[in-house]
Amino acid sequence: MPNMYASTGESDPQTDPATRRYRAMRACTKQLSGPRPLSLRERAAALAEAPYDLDERPDQYGDGVVAFLEERVAGLLGTEAAAFFATGTMAQQVALRCWAERTGNRLVAMHPLAHPEVHERAAYAQLTGLRSVWPTRAPRLPDAGEVASLDEPFGTLMLELPLREAGFVLPTWDELTAVVAAARDRDAVVHFDGARLWETTAHFGRTLPEIADLADSVYVSFYKTLGGISGAALAGPAELIAQAKAWRHRYGGQLFQQWPAALAALQGLETELPRLPEYLTHAQLVAATLADAFADVPGARVFPEPPHTHQFQLWLPWSAEVLQEASVRLAEESGEWLFGWFAEPGLPGISYTEVTMSAPALEWTAKDIHAAVERFRALLP
Template identity: 35%
Template sequence: MSELRDQCDIRIGFPRGDEGSPARWLRTIADYLENEDVTDEIYLSGKLAEKLETYCADVLGKPAALWFPTGTMAQAAAALIHAQATGRKSIALHPTSHLVLHEDDGVRELLKLDVAIMGEWPRVIDARDVQTLDDDPACAIIELPQRHNGGLCPDWETLTGAVAEIHARGARAHMDGARLWSTRDALGGRSYAEICAPFDSIYASFYKEIGALGGAILAGDEAIVEQARLWRHRQGGLLIRGWPMIADALRRLPAVIEAMPACIGAAREIAGRIRETGFQIEPWPVQTSMFHVRLPLTKAEFAAHRDAIARDTKVWIGGSGWELDARPGMSLEIAVDAQLAAADRGRLVAAFALLKRRIDA
């Protein structure tokens, strides 16, 4: 599959990276390190980590922030901190949450916390979902945007109402902001700091929309971040040398944030044109830089069509597809970054038109 994908000059996929080969990618990071005059930094204690954490704390409007090697580790730390602070042993999650679907039941098996499901698959969390929880959780996690609903976002009133109800139950509100960077437009043009203000802690990814090698940030008040530092160490996250990932995030963040409005605009145009070929788009209208194309296929059937289209057109129409909800068919995930936004949209849409003809044949 990877060989066929690499032969295509237009590629939809995840995770994304626009640096070419791994060797070229590392050379680009090396150039950045030389320009910044960075010396060897061990145990995440140098100026690179401090610069990234300070930058993120400022952008997210929180007193402090801490780098983690993975988002899974960052959110585990947040859950444990909030459980310890409240003396409670459960966390509330939407059914589409990453912690429910993609972490091998780590909340129960590793963190030894219970899970309470709030809300329903096809919609965002609202205050009623929090009110109807049987027990008071340690924290409730709200994902912005909801990946498995195609980047679905609540409106501001719904979001703040849900967070207020979380706090009314004596619980902490944590944001799974893996793709936070594309939510400003959907939330009325508010700044990242305004969006994060209602939350006690926030996680954001450096590879999902930013496209860096890896890593994540956890932001909150000073007490939360100091406890997070302990939990990072306890979970094995105090890397001897994290600077390749940290440097990659630092060099990318400002440019990607600046380009995000254009990526969202491109996502809306691309989605609209794919919709005209006969496919259903979710959500509609598109709210962020990602969306889903609903397909009446299994993942195996889609892969066969995708590979044939790639051989004919040199357009790779995707790798991330999901058969997770109760409906027949699958959701094809499309996330638009600067590279995809600059691609030939005529060829991209023509590839989906070809897919539609193949399905209908």
């Protein structure tokens, strides 16, 4: 029998889990975790609503709407300048490279769960010859004492705010200022991996410029938290950003046109950024309700409780395969999407998922969550 999907370019939902999950989510009437997935047509149509003059010409090699976005980010963070990057990985590598050149020290202090260690194939070492040192292995940001007692002189302290792999955890404001001061006492510069920095203001009780002012440079993402297509920005002193743009070109990041990503980023700044405090408040309700709904399940837990941002982890004592199948079946049979993907950290029979609040989640009450979890649990062995 011929494959009807072969001529359309679509994946067969019977053999492609991503397509099956996408279709199940799209058909749901209620969605607790994550933003509603958009089709290509919807994505393209949404760009027409971006807060920018669409009668202007497209950007070329970083001017036009891309330059406008850079100015907007610098203004939001209170920095002298900002540079748009196609990927956060590139922005991070360029930032660490520039600081190593400026400090004359290739050693970077970072957490072993930080993005460059876990998700970038050790690019900082392979491409630039940098080395890392870990102030702590605990699932939290390092404290001032740990930074002060490092036995090697380091040129840059990189702090991921929030630390995603540990559960989107953040220090207190006093802890953050103390660890930055400890790095300064070691004559080191401070770089914030702020892919999700946008969502930290409520926890810290500070504005974005106040938070960014603690660091010498800050990286932010446009597709994480803000729902953009792709892209990131590196913000800091004008002299550093000029150097970063030179390395951006060398790394292949001087794309001819990037207007779709820039327009989507501007849209996220306009629509999602103001709603993040509301999402955090709802995340605290959802986390407490999920903890209660699974209270009788040995090994189940929400972390951290309460959440530090609008994202948190849910740990359950089943395999990722079993939990993912139950999630998709719940969506297909009940029209309710509770959880996204599950991962296994290496502990037998234990999996976790990241629960993310966005606009669709706001309609869920504690009663709704309890009822949906009961249906979800009925699908588990």
